[in-house]
Amino acid sequence: MTLFNCTRSGCKDVFKSYLVRTAEYETELEIPVIEAEEKLPERLISFSSSISSKDYGAWIHFYEDDANFERLWNNPQKYLPILKKFAGVILPDFSLYRDMPLVMQYWNIYRSRAIGHWLQENGIHVIPNIRFGDERTYKVCCAGIPKKSVISIGSHGCIKLRNERHYFEKGLDFVINHLEPKVIIIYGALPDTISEKCKKHGICIIKFESEFATAHKRERN
Numbered sequence: 001m002t003l004f005n006c007t008r009s010g011c012k013d014v015f016k017s018y019l020v021r022t023a024e025y026e027t028e029l030e031i032p033v034i035e036a037e038e039k040l041p042e043r044l045i046s047f048s049s050s051i052s053s054k055d056y057g058a059w060i061h062f063y064e065d066d067a068n069f070e071r072l073w074n075n076p077q078k079y080l081p082i083l084k085k086f087a088g089v090i091l092p093d094f095s096l097y098r099d100m101p102l103v104m105q106y107w108n109i110y111r112s113r114a115i116g117h118w119l120q121e122n123g124i125h126v127i128p129n130i131r132f133g134d135e136r137t138y139k140v141c142c143a144g145i146p147k148k149s150v151i152s153i154g155s156h157g158c159i160k161l162r163n164e165r166h167y168f169e170k171g172l173d174f175v176i177n178h179l180e181p182k183v184i185i186i187y188g189a190l191p192d193t194i195s196e197k198c199k200k201h202g203i204c205i206i207k208f209e210s211e212f213a214t215a216h217k218r219e220r221n
Contacts, residue, residue, distance in 0.1 A: 088125030
């Protein structure tokens with residue numbers, strides 16, 4: 001475990017080392033390890049909606065604009081009492097755009113896992129979110145995640161365009177082969193090619209429609 005030099009008088013923990021004070025790590029980048037979770041969500045609610053919601057049987061997700069949940073990273077302790085009221089948390093989906101500097105993509109993977117470790121320390125049920133960019137992030141996005149466990153992936157905005165779908169299918173294929181998950185929670189649509197592969201591997205798929213798709217259906221009706 002890495003020791004952080006923040007014991008000096010007046011030293012401010014600006015990079016939130018307290019989140020990973022007891023963490024174990026994987027890879028040379030020291031991505032915090034998340035423990036496997038057995039409980040599964042029956043319904044989801046976005047983090048921004050959870051602030052004023054009393055649907056405490058739902059699991060909180062972060063498949064929304066980063067600006068809506070950056071405040072959780074900025075002040076985790078402020079939102080801990082809210083998160084603890086709900087059934088569980090699917091870890092933050094910090095963006096990994098392929099044109100972002102690679103170090104920033106790694107940083108966003110780290111941030112999600114650091115928060116996840118800390119939430120588990122505080123007794124919250126946690127399911128890791130897997131977010132990848134291109135092949136440079138495939139190995140790192142799987143770091144710290146136990147094999148044959150439950151993972152969650154957001155597909156909204158990733159499969160409509162052919163080029164985006166290519167990267168999504170290629171990345172998810174790597175994740176399936178590397179982690180061999182027993183359950184994948186999908187927020188959004190799932191290409192038939194991936195769905196069929198999951199069936200062949202005996203992977204259980206739990207799909208939740210995105211809030212955008214749900215709202216679009218209401219408009220059409």
